[in-house]
Amino acid sequence: MKVLNIISSAYRATLEEQDDTIVWLSHMLAGAGAEIDILLRGPAANYIVKGQEAGPLSIGGRRQKHAPDVHGQVVSFAEKGGGVFVIEDDLKRRGLAKAPALAAVEFVSTRRLPRLFERYDFVWHW
Amino acid sequence: MTGKQTITVALMDAPFEASRTATIMRLIDCVVDKGCNVNVFAYEGAVYLPFALQKAHANSIHGRDVDEEDHPLPREWIAALMEKARVRGVQFDWVNCGLCVDERGAFEAIDRVRRGAPADFWTMATSSDNTLVVGTN
Numbered sequence: 201m202k203v204l205n206i207i208s209s210a211y212r213a214t215l216e217e218q219d220d221t222i223v224w225l226s227h228m229l230a231g232a233g234a235e236i237d238i239l240l241r242g243p244a245a246n247y248i249v250k251g252q253e254a255g256p257l258s259i260g261g262r263r264q265k266h267a268p269d270v271h272g273q274v275v276s277f278a279e280k281g282g283g284v285f286v287i288e289d290d291l292k293r294r295g296l297a298k299a300p301a302l303a304a305v306e307f308v309s310t311r312r313l314p315r316l317f318e319r320y321d322f323v324w325h326w
Numbered sequence: 327m328t329g330k331q332t333i334t335v336a337l338m339d340a341p342f343e344a345s346r347t348a349t350i351m352r353l354i355d356c357v358v359d360k361g362c363n364v365n366v367f368a369y370e371g372a373v374y375l376p377f378a379l380q381k382a383h384a385n386s387i388h389g390r391d392v393d394e395e396d397h398p399l400p401r402e403w404i405a406a407l408m409e410k411a412r413v414r415g416v417q418f419d420w421v422n423c424g425l426c427v428d429e430r431g432a433f434e435a436i437d438r439v440r441r442g443a444p445a446d447f448w449t450m451a452t453s454s455d456n457t458l459v460v461g462t463n
Contacts, residue, residue, distance in 0.1 A: 257348065
């Protein structure tokens with residue numbers, strides 16, 4: 201059974217969770233045997249852009265050791281064989297069409313989404 | 327009152343679900359650094375921010391055990407802010423909405439969190455120099 205996870209709410213609680221929870225869930229479901237790809241849309245399109253980094257976080261006297269690395273999460277997902285799609289219209293809207301990006305990503309236009317969806321048994325929009 | 331400036335903050339988001347939580351904690355940290363008093367009124371899901379039973383976990387996807395992962399917990403952020411305020415000699419008052427606590431069973435809060443009601447928020451707001459409402463969506 202093939203699953204497409206659509207991720208649109210970017211950087212949501214990533215400092216607390218130390219990752220994007222839906223990219224993380226995609227890793228876990230793939231580990232549990234799911235054949236799973238991700239589609240990044242809206243602000244989450246930025247996840248494919250290289251060179252982003254969250255600085256160390258300190259609140260009160262509580263220092264955090266590991267900042268989230270959402271781009272690294274997506275890279276790792278692709279390296280494990282997961283497909284990564286991004287809506288190119290969303291990149292263009294944000295001026296990111298020519299930004300240095302993850303090589304393994306596949307660009308898809310909004311117009312072609314129905315054809316992409318036809319490849320999957322489940323399409324889940326998170 | 328100590329004569330210092332006072333800010334009241336109303337929060338609504340549950341822990342681990344919104345980036346607003348880390349942002350407001352950082353803002354409160356800055357407020358304490360400036361030597362200002364802080365009142366917090368936790369409404370709805372925010373009553374779980376100081377929940378005492380929050381527990382860190384390992385993360386197999388990150389390849390780190392529980393100690394190495396060092397997962398941040400909002401209750402620890404709040405305790406750290408309270409301690410920082412104590413050391414700096416500023417007031418830090420955290421009130422959980424009691425009915426919100428009851429609805430959610432969020433009874434076990436860290437020390438120095440008190441149970442209150444919307445009337446406490448009104449009292450806080452009217453006795454402060456300014457009030458910041460951090461709503462949810």
